[in-house]
Amino acid sequence: EVQLVESGGGLVQPGDSLRLSCAASGFTFTDYWMTWVRQAPGKGLEWVANIRQDGSEKYYVDAVKGRFTISRDNAKNSLSLQMNSLGAEDTAVYYCAKIYYSGAWPHFDYWGQGTLVTVSS
Amino acid sequence: SYVLTQPPSVSVAPGKTARITCGGDNIGSYSVHWYQQRLGQAPVLVIYDDSDRPSGIPERFSGSNSGNTATLTISRVEVGDEADYYCQVWDSSTDHYVFGAGTKVTVL
Numbered sequence: 001e002v003q004l005v006e007s008g009g010g011l012v013q014p015g016d017s018l019r020l021s022c023a024a025s026g027f028t029f030t031d032y033w034m035t036w037v038r039q040a041p042g043k044g045l046e047w048v049a050n051i052r053q054d055g056s057e058k059y060y061v062d063a064v065k066g067r068f069t070i071s072r073d074n075a076k077n078s079l080s081l082q083m084n085s086l087g088a089e090d091t092a093v094y095y096c097a098k099i100y101y102s103g104a105w106p107h108f109d110y111w112g113q114g115t116l117v118t119v120s121s
Numbered sequence: 122s123y124v125l126t127q128p129p130s131v132s133v134a135p136g137k138t139a140r141i142t143c144g145g146d147n148i149g150s151y152s153v154h155w156y157q158q159r160l161g162q163a164p165v166l167v168i169y170d171d172s173d174r175p176s177g178i179p180e181r182f183s184g185s186n187s188g189n190t191a192t193l194t195i196s197r198v199e200v201g202d203e204a205d206y207y208c209q210v211w212d213s214s215t216d217h218y219v220f221g222a223g224t225k226v227t228v229l
Contacts, residue, residue, distance in 0.1 A: 035218070037164075044205075044207065044220060044221070044222045044223040045156070045158075045164065045207050045209075045220045045223070046220065047217065047218035047219070047220065050216070050218070057216075059215070059216045059217060061217065095163060095164070100169075102152075102169060102170050102173070103152075103170070104152075104213075105151075105152030105170060105211060106211050106218075107152075107154040107166060107169045107170070107209070107211075108154075108156070108164075108166065108209075109166055109169070109175065110166075111163045111164050111165070112163065113162075113163050114163055
């Protein structure tokens, strides 16, 4: 059974940093791209970043480029998101998800339960 | 960047059919995926590649995609189908993912 379990969320002040983690199990982690998606309170889903199987390619939404860094530890089946210079606009539930390529088109076939990040003074 | 447009809400009576649209410029040339998010829960994939269902998703859920509109159809709607539904595509030119704003389905 595929399981994705996020951790590391919490209440931080504007300008602070926070590191989120996602523990993956139930599938061969090294075979898949992985991604972070966030959802601000009462809002829709927003893709944040994704990372190739070996970590050699990373992509970010413009809103977090230069502040957030996605990474993975394939030895530990773990995905991370380092978030720096946090602002109120980063307040959201952060989900990690597994990316599956059906042919040439990827989608997010499994999601974690999310971890809440609140940025407030 | 690519934009997906969904109606904010759709209301449907139990047993009837709900249709949720997702508009985008020439969206028929993309592969569209749909996610269901019940209140307080994580999203769940219900349709991928326009019309394929993951295992465990009822046949009542179907999808289509042509021209400038993709559609998620829920037949014989049940109270348990009440949720937010999001369409999503992948922009291969940027390797970015785009979600629609979501449609709240209310079962009357």
